[in-house]
Amino acid sequence: MAKDKCAASLKWAGEKRPVLLVGNFLSSTHKVLDVCEELAGQLAASGWPIFTTSSKPGRLPRLFDMIHTAWSKRHQYAAAQVDVYSGSAFLWAEAVCWMLRRAGKPYILTLHGGGLPDFARSWPERVRHLLCSAVVVTTPSLFLLERMAPYRSDLRLLPNALDLSSYKFRVRQRPQLHLIWLRAFSAIYNPSLAPKVVARLALDFPGIHLTMIGPDKEDGSLQEMRQAAMELGVMDRISLPGGVPKTEVPDWMSKGDIFLNTTNVDNAPVS
Known part of the structure; x- marks a missing residue:
């Protein structure tokens, strides 16, 4: 039912509804194009309305911008996609998803980073709670799909796109x-x-x-x-x-x- 709700929220009367992408959009300063930036570009090119956060330099300004954007633009997007990493970045995902729940928005999580399984072993309840709060959880890595399955059994493998x-x-x-x-x-x-x-x-x-x-x-x-x-x-x-x-x-x-x-x-x- 939750997945159907998310799908329904993204399309209404044949119209593509806006999506909020939450991740590190830092290519302008770090010279590295993250997967979320590439996804944003592909979605925009296909005519899908998107909002992105955050490109702010510095970890705390970036976190505040993510949380602020999730709330302040809540009337402008239908659903969100949130990148999830281990360490302090996991706290960012928790904070943003808490705000998304307050805003009544469904969200999809995408798991990244080889350190996530070790983090999950140290904080199993936190990880399980976050993963189970999402309508869908994806990962581009078979390694993460297998190692994170104990925290949510229906993870989906969605490899990163590559322009051959x-x-x-x-x-x-x-x-x-x-x-x-x-x-x-x-x-x-x-x-x-x-x-x-x-x-x-x-x-x-x-x-x-x-x-x-x-x-x-x-x-x-x-x-x-x-x-x-x-x-x-x-x-x-x-x-x-x-x-x-x-x-x-x-x-x-x-x-x-x-x-x-x-x-x-x-x-x-x-x-």
Whole structure:
């Protein structure tokens, strides 16, 4: 019944009704296009009216903007979609969903981040309460679908959309010794493993090189990776262009022939 109510609220007399998307819309400052921003662009292009929140820099201003938008625009949208992450971001989702319930709005949750299962084990009742309050809960990751099932059994797998035309296929009959790493520099993605891999491979492949693409999440992971690379004597084999706009990702990926995945978790990234 709740799902039918949500569907009915989004269409009335054949008209597409406005949706509020709640997530981090930070590409203008962080150079990283989040999935919610891409979704917003696709919905707008298809003629679906949308509101988004928040693009405010700073965690507290962003949280206040999310809550304020959910309430102040309650008469202008029919339903909401809320991104859910672990850590302090989970509190944001709880606060926004509380306001959405006060406003009488149905909402869909989308689960992200490989750290969410560990967070759920530490706070099972909080997680179960939030997930069960939504009309639908989706995730782009099979890993999260399986690990979060104990907190709500009817999760839906909805992979992130990928425009295949942007990623040109190239047959690599003789792969070159150029590795590509595409992640954020964060502990859960284990970037310090990368220089260890390069050091091991350099023993047999002297021409090996690695490009590590991604923004610094400022948890010390980038510095630890640099330190490991210097200690192993492979810093000169590693390039660090930093974070790049999502539109440039295909070009960067095409510069390498071997993808290096060091992550400790599977959260279904575009890479």
